[in-house]
Amino acid sequence: MINSESYNLLLNLAKRNIKLKYKNSILGFFWSFLTPLVYLIIFYFVFSTAFASVENYALYVLTGLVYWQFFSNTTNQVIQSFISNAGIIKTINVPVISFPFSALISELGNLVLTFVPFLALMYYLGYSPGLAFFAIIPVTVLLAILSLGLSLFLGTLNVYLRDISILWNTLNPALFYLTPIAYTLDLVPEKFHWILKLNPLWYFFKGVRASLYSNTWPSIETWGYMVLISFLVFAIGWFTFKKLQPGIISNV
Amino acid sequence: MAESKISINGLALSYYSFNQGVNSIKDIFTSFSFSKPFEKHEVLHDVSFEIMPGEVVGILGKNGVGKSTLLKAVAGMIKPSSGKITVRGKVAPILAIGAGIEMELSGYENIKLLVSLMGLPMGKIKEIMPKVVSFSELSDEELNRPVKTYSTGMISRLSFSIGVAQDPDILIIDEVLAVGDMGFQQKCMNRINEIKEGGSTILFVSHNIDDVKKICSKAALLANGTLQEYGEINKVSNTYTNTFH
Numbered sequence A: 001m002i003n004s005e006s007y008n009l010l011l012n013l014a015k016r017n018i019k020l021k022y023k024n025s026i027l028g029f030f031w032s033f034l035t036p037l038v039y040l041i042i043f044y045f046v047f048s049t050a051f052a053s054v055e056n057y058a059l060y061v062l063t064g065l066v067y068w069q070f071f072s073n074t075t076n077q078v079i080q081s082f083i084s085n086a087g088i089i090k091t092i093n094v095p096v097i098s099f100p101f102s103a104l105i106s107e108l109g110n111l112v113l114t115f116v117p118f119l120a121l122m123y124y125l126g127y128s129p130g131l132a133f134f135a136i137i138p139v140t141v142l143l144a145i146l147s148l149g150l151s152l153f154l155g156t157l158n159v160y161l162r163d164i165s166i167l168w169n170t171l172n173p174a175l176f177y178l179t180p181i182a183y184t185l186d187l188v189p190e191k192f193h194w195i196l197k198l199n200p201l202w203y204f205f206k207g208v209r210a211s212l213y214s215n216t217w218p219s220i221e222t223w224g225y226m227v228l229i230s231f232l233v234f235a236i237g238w239f240t241f242k243k244l245q246p247g248i249i250s251n252v
Numbered sequence B: 001m002a003e004s005k006i007s008i009n010g011l012a013l014s015y016y017s018f019n020q021g022v023n024s025i026k027d028i029f030t031s032f033s034f035s036k037p038f039e040k041h042e043v044l045h046d047v048s049f050e051i052m053p054g055e056v057v058g059i060l061g062k063n064g065v066g067k068s069t070l071l072k073a074v075a076g077m078i079k080p081s082s083g084k085i086t087v088r089g090k091v092a093p094i095l096a097i098g099a100g101i102e103m104e105l106s107g108y109e110n111i112k113l114l115v116s117l118m119g120l121p122m123g124k125i126k127e128i129m130p131k132v133v134s135f136s137e138l139s140d141e142e143l144n145r146p147v148k149t150y151s152t153g154m155i156s157r158l159s160f161s162i163g164v165a166q167d168p169d170i171l172i173i174d175e176v177l178a179v180g181d182m183g184f185q186q187k188c189m190n191r192i193n194e195i196k197e198g199g200s201t202i203l204f205v206s207h208n209i210d211d212v213k214k215i216c217s218k219a220a221l222l223a224n225g226t227l228q229e230y231g232e233i234n235k236v237s238n239t240y241t242n243t244f245h
Helices: A004-021 A028-047 A057-084 A086-091 A098-124 A131-160 A163-178 A190-198 A201-212 A220-251 B025-031 B067-074 B107-117 B122-136 B152-163 B182-197 B209-215 B233-242
Strands: B006-018 B038-051 B056-060 B082-087 B091-094 B170-174 B201-205 B218-223 B226-232
Touching: A004 A098, A004 B107, A028 A057, A028 A098, A057 A086, A057 A098, A057 A131, A057 A163, A057 A201, A086 A220, A098 A131, A131 A163, A131 A201, A131 A220, A201 A220, A220 B006, B006 B067, B038 B067, B038 B082, B038 B218, B056 B067, B056 B209, B056 B233, B067 B082, B067 B091, B067 B170, B067 B201, B091 B152, B107 B122, B107 B152, B122 B152, B152 B182, B170 B182, B182 B201, B182 B209, B201 B209, B209 B233, B218 B233, B226 B233
Parallel strands: B038 B226, B056 B201, B056 B218, B091 B170, B170 B201
Antiparallel strands: B006 B038, B006 B082, B218 B226
8 A cells, every 4th residue: 555656645745744834934843842842941830849749840741741742733733634735635636544644744753853852851851761761662653543543533524514623722721731741640639530541641641751751661551551542543533534535525 | 449548437426515504503403414414416427438548538518517526536536426437547637727736835845745746756756857847937046936926827837837747648637728828828738739649648628619629639518417418529519609609
């Protein structure tokens, strides 16, 4: 299925996405680095005294923010990918699935490129990478599968009902605060833990923190949940896309 | 008898719109049916004809009759709701002026992007780039500028140049010649003739009946959601012009 032509197509679309995103801005690509940094500073000043019990709060927040940015950007870009490429979809014979995939690739590329300076910053904040560092690779892949599946589901529906993307943008901040990014589970009263654990993202951020914060391998249980959730969500997204694909060209 | 290049048999084409026009929240609760979320609109039905290799066929018909939809089906972008389309060869569709052109990117960047959107391997770019540049007659300085600074005519030059850079098996042209100055229009017609003489099959839509007569040997007339007439160009174009009198 992936031949050199479609590889070339995906790569060129991903490059275009990145170019377009930072066109006409002076700092351009550096914004992918600066945005989480700004949030880090805000959270550090607002919460570091209140959350003094969290060991190395800055590193804790940074690892969460980097991956939240990846999740949030990927879902936004993929959900919009059909609508923003309507002109191409209607006039050029390109497989429609190229657009969500290329959106994911450009966000993954963004993450990889910002990872180097972030890693330097993490090191400065006291992170000492060990072998468990490499756990971040499969964790990232699983989070990417989850993000793609979820936004393929929402993005396909969004072609028909534009409320979906508006709703997603509205719920995005709520989901941010429902996910332990700026706080730890210990800071939440025990009776509310079950609510936080209902949030599928919780397991992925647990995986990210294990690798990049506490330098341990994620537990078997965490791996199990991540694999199960990401594949299940992807299957739902893929099925929805396949089912509704024939109408996309006339409804974008 | 030689094998046909495009064979269309009992073709019906439809598009699907989301359920019964959900325009408000109220509609969702009152008229939404989960069992049949899509409404089917039939554009064309019972269309059958064959196009032989090297034939240049004009598609005639009033606005909204389904010319573009038919072309999209031949290009493989729309699946028939019934019937069959067999296309033998690689199709190069030029369905709109500036299709896929990204305003923020430069001319050169757009050429590379569009070549990959048309499904060509990157290796081809070296071969295609000089052809596109010389055909478009855009200067190096212009091609380095973002396309948003181009005039409509310049955009159509760029777009058309990429579309016809290669000698395609089957070329589809949908009303894209209207813009561009007289010199460029003439150049496009010459290039289409060149492609025709090279043995390619061409499907051509234009409301300029003189253009159609000039390059097409045959024509298909669409009316009332179906194929009304298919045959020799002068005969079909007479029927078509008579519908307006």
